[in-house]
Amino acid sequence: MSAAxxxxxxxxxxxxxxxxxxEGVSFDLSPGEVLGVVGPDGAGKSTLLQMLAAILRPSSGRCRVLGSDxxxxxxxxxxxxxxMSQGFSLYDRLTVAENLAFAAAIRDVPRAAYLERKGVLLAMAGLARFEGRREGALSGGMRKKLALCANLIHEPPLLILDEPSLGVDPLSRRELWKILDAARTAGRSIVFATSYMDEADASDRVLxxxxGRPLAVGSPAELRGVARGRVYRATASDPAALERQLTAAPEVLSFQKRTAxxxxxxxxxxxxxxxxxxxxxEPVEPSMEDAFTVVAAASAPVTAAKEAREPRAPSAEVRVSAEGMTRRFDDFVAVDDVSLTVKAGEVLGLLGPNGAGKTTLIRMLCGLLPPSDGRGLVAxxxxxxxxxxxxxxxxxxSQKVSLFTDLTAxxxxxxFARAYGTPRGEQVRRIDRACDRxxxxxxxxxxxxxLSSAVRQRLALASAIVHRPKVLFLxxxxxxxDPLARFxxxxxxxxxxxxxxAVIVSTHYLEEATYCDRLGLMMDGRMIALGPLSTLQAELGLSEARVEDVFLGFIARARGQARAA
Structure with missing residues (x-):
């Protein structure tokens, strides 16, 4: 007899x-099965998970979890x-150990079992040496791992995780998934929500x-099969001409530049x-991102905006420069002696783990935080x-999309048009143009x-370009x-x-590095690598490596140098 x-x-x-x-969501989850709920912000993922956790009541439909309505x-x-909610649900004034002890106490975990489980979980999460550190002093990735440990301390048969890796760097994402793989091996069922399409491959089934509506449900292989025959790799001797052709072709949903x-x-x-x-x-095997793009377009046809452009003209004009920029908060050095330049018409991508200093560097260059040392020039x-x-x-x-939520769009x-000094007679036309773009x-x-967070992001971008800035910080x-919106x-x-x-953009989607002219890899406030992707690959001797491998390679090298110092 099969289990309920x-x-x-x-x-x-x-x-x-x-x-x-x-509306209209139906599925069963078997014991030991992993279901990935995949979609962009505003898709309804958090609402679904809150209903499964009995935090929200369904307006209609039926749901039983572990035998209970x-x-x-x-x-x-x-x-x-x-x-585990999308936001941090721990107590920032308590230490790592105190947060775990509290989670165990409210779940009535016997002390002997708590001590045994605590040791195993902290070792698995790499947090054992941080037991005495306050939760508020941990990096974003460490806080996510601690929250996961707090939800495993009572050994639940079902884990419900809302975007566990959102905003977490690739290294921390790998460590999070090691913990989840161990939970899966122990026989726990898992439902997790994510906007990272590649994480769907860790599921037995994907929704x-x-x-707010289901597009498809099936195994990763089944969903990728829907896109088979619709995904190609194109190589051309004149990439600019090919890009113009792809932009104009109505049958092309989207495309990404992978190499030169x-x-x-x-x-x-x-x-x-x-x-x-x-x-x-050349036809290629679809990824989950390809599958989502094809399935979403089939369910509700869309025309992806493919704004035509001429090839970038080279420029010698430096729009952004930093010389030895440093920012300290008391004894903590958030940005440490960073130097860089960005020219007109150039896109610089900033990559790095949580707490690497990317946001602080951007805020200094925007004139929002004064540097403690060094100098920065913008325009x-x-x-x-x-x-x-x-x-x-x-x-x-900004990362948190700084709009006025009590005002209309x-x-x-x-x-923003007035604040940025847009001529009054041009405001209506420029606002319409910015929204369209x-x-x-x-x-x-x-x-x-x-508005959903994804729609707010588009509104924030329109507000940021309405005055036609010389430099754009993202x-x-x-x-x-979703992938089409990213495209x-x-x-x-x-x-x-x-x-x-001139554009400076930070991102945790490493595949987006291929859109950038140069990359700046940051760690512990320092710039550990700076240059075109091809140069960084050659520096590590990894000419065909993925961006993730380059990213992790430089982090490993920097950590090795720090240990040897």
């Missing part, structure tokens, strides 16, 4: 007032599962969500792609002495707080958006750079 499902969900839906945020026995469900002369292409249909000039086209202005003029000449999209756009097509008369702008975003960045805008 751990979860049975039938036509689940959730409404907030008149707004439906989730989430409506009739929410307390029983909550006592049995381990639920694809968009706009190769592109990965996703097609809207099964018809073969025919391009002039006979570029070499010819000193970031310390002329900070107000610096802020008027740049565009900035139109009021935000009007405010940023892909913001939502109504402008609603309050910003009612701090993790694509976190939590649209990078096409816009490419077009802005072609117009002479």
């Amino acid at each position: 499902p751990v979860i049975t969900a039938d036509s689940l839906a959730r409404r907030f007032g008149k707004r439906t945020v989730l 989430v409506r009739k026995a929410p307390g029983r469900v909550q006592a049995q599962v381990g639920y 694809l969500l968009r706009d 002369d190769t592109f990965r292409i996703q097609l809207a249909g099964d018809a073969p792609l025919r391009l002039p000039g006979a570029p070499v086209l 010819g202005l000193d970031v310390a002495r002329q900070s107000e003029r610096v802020r008027a000449s740049i565009g900035y999209v 139109q009021e935000n756009l009007d405010f 940023a892909g913001y097509d939502a109504p402008r008369d609603g309050l910003v707080r009612s 701090d993790e702008p694509t976190s939590g958006v 649209r975003f990078w096409r816009l960045i490419d077009a802005l750079a072609a117009e002479g805008v």
Whole structure:
């Protein structure tokens, strides 16, 4: 006899007032099975997981978890599962050990079992030597691992994890998944939500969500099979000409530049792609990101914005320069002696673990934080002495999207247009143009707080470019958006750079490094590598390596040098 499902969900839906945020979700989860709920921000992932954890009640539909109805026995469900929310749910004034002790106490874990499990979990998470450190002093990746340990301390049969690796660097993501693999090996069932498409391959089955509705459910292999025959690699002797052809081709959903002369292409249909000039086209095995792009387009046809552009003109004008920039907070050095330059029309990508100093460096260059030492120039202005003029000449999209949530979208756009000094007679035209370029097509008369985070990001980008800045700073702008939205975003960045805008962008999506002219790898506040991807690959002797391997290679080298010093 087969075991009873751990979860049975039938036509689940959730409404907030008149707004439906989730509907039509049905699936079963077997003992020991891992289900990945995959989709962009605003897809309904958190709402679904909160219903599975009996925190939210379904508006309609039925759901049983570990044999209990989430409506009739929410307390029983909550006592049995381990639920990790998207935000940090620990106590920042307590130490690592105190947070774990508290989690064990409220779950009635016997002391002997707690001590044994604590040792195993902290060793697995690499936190054993930080037992006495306050949670608030941990890096983002370490806090995520501690939260996971706190949810495993009572050995629940079911883990429900909401975006466990969101905003976490690739190294910490690997360490998180080692902990989850151990939980899976121990027989626990896992439901996790993610906007990282590649994490779907860690699942037995995947539920694809968009706009609150299920797109598909199946094994990773089944979903990739849907996209088979629609994903190609193209190689051409004239990459610029090929890029223009792909931009104009209606059957092309999206494409990504992988190397100097190769592109990965996703097609809207099964018809073969025919391009002039006979570029070499080779069908390739789809990834989960390819699968999501194809399935999403098939369920609700979209036209991905493919803004045409001319090849970037080389420029000798330096728009951003940093010389020995350092920022200290009391005894803590957040940015340590960083030097760099960015020219007009150039895109610099900043990569690094959580706590590496990327955001602090960007805030200094934006004139929002004065450097403790060193000097920074942006558009010819000193970031310390002329900070107000610096802020008027740049565009900035912060990691937390700094919009006014109690104002409407139109009021935000009007405010930023005026604040950045856009001529009054051109405000309406420039706002419309900025919204079109940023892909913001939502109504402008609603309050910003009612928008999903992905839509807010597009609004923030439109607000940042309405005054046509000379320099654009983007701090993790694509976190939590779907592949088509990321494609649209990078096409816009490419077009802005072609117009002479200098762009500095930080990201945890390492594949986005291929869109950048140069990369700056940061760790512990220092710039440990700076240059084009091909140069960094050659420096490590990894000419064909993936970006992730280059990233981890430089981190390993830096850590080895620190130990030897």
